[in-house]
Amino acid sequence: MSKLIDVDHLEGWQMAEINLVPRDRTTFEDFSRFARDRGWQLDQRSVRAARGEESPEFLWRTDNGSTVRLIQSAPLDLSYVVVAGDERDRLADEVRERFPAFSWPEIIERLSEARSDEERIAAFRLVAATESADYDPTVYGAVRTGLDDSDPLVLLAALGAAFYLRWRQFEPLVRRVSESPQVSENVRVTAGNLLGLTLWDRGHEGS
Structure with missing residues (x-):
């Protein structure tokens, strides 16, 4: 390690x-x-x-x-x-x-270059652990795409990233997942729980 x-x-x-x-x-x-x-x-x-x-x-x-x-x-x-x-x-x-x-740019690069589901899940988890307060368009775009993914494991990893980052920009996306008939009940319940647990008070732009 x-x-x-x-x-x-x-x-x-x-x-x-x-x-x-x-x-x-x-x-x-x-x-x-x-x-x-x-x-x-x-x-x-x-x-x-x-x-x-x-x-x-x-x-x-x-x-x-x-x-x-x-x-x-x-x-x-x-x-x-x-x-x-x-x-x-x-x-x-x-x-x-x-x-x-x-460095932070290398984390962004990992997100950008992730292609397989395993790589995307790993990248979402790394981003989640940073708990970054500052909005980044590349991170936002990758998580947004993950929240639209048909694979429930990718979707859950993207939800985890949104939860740890707490960016206000993610709240409507997580709410959409919680109400979507296209995802499993487990995913909907998880998204709904995250909405109740999260302040969504970060995502500062232009810093």
């Missing part, structure tokens, strides 16, 4: 957090050794809370109160790291030094 996707392109208030998404699943043991070498303190409450969880989340604190979280997401089938606090830029650099990272 040596490569991460660097999504520190986010601007403004969203820079309160930097998301880093590994290409391969990052184990708790690997990341814990890395964190221990830097003197980060593991929050034992997060360890207890992670027991038995489908998507465990582990939290470390630095001396100045910044936090680093490792999230092993079952829905996205990947692990990602979220860095927050006043020292987030320096901490993210330390993570990158140990785990080389993709």
Whole structure:
């Protein structure tokens, strides 16, 4: 597990957090050794809370109160790291030094070049884990196309991307899926649930 996707392109208030998404699943043991070498303190409450969880989340604190979280997401089938606090830029650099990272343009390229259903699903999951607040027309177009796909797995992955991104531009598209007679009941119910769970308060343009 040596490569991460660097999504520190986010601007403004969203820079309160930097998301880093590994290409391969990052184990708790690997990341814990890395964190221990830097003197980060593991929050034992997060360890207890992670027991038995489908998507465990582990939290470390630095001396100045910044936090680093490792999230092993079952829905996205990947692990990602979220860095927050006043020292987030320096901490993210330390993570990158140990785990080389993709840039945001490379994530966009993956979306653009994905052809098979498997490639599209993987790209949607990567985009979801970035939780980017800023609207991007290429991402929007790819997710919009995915929400029209006849394959339920592709459609569900696109719904997941819309849910994690929370862009207001996706709300009417997700609502359309929730009301569509052309999709399965499972997909309609999932879309309806996402509508109720999501604020749709992001998707900032021109930043």
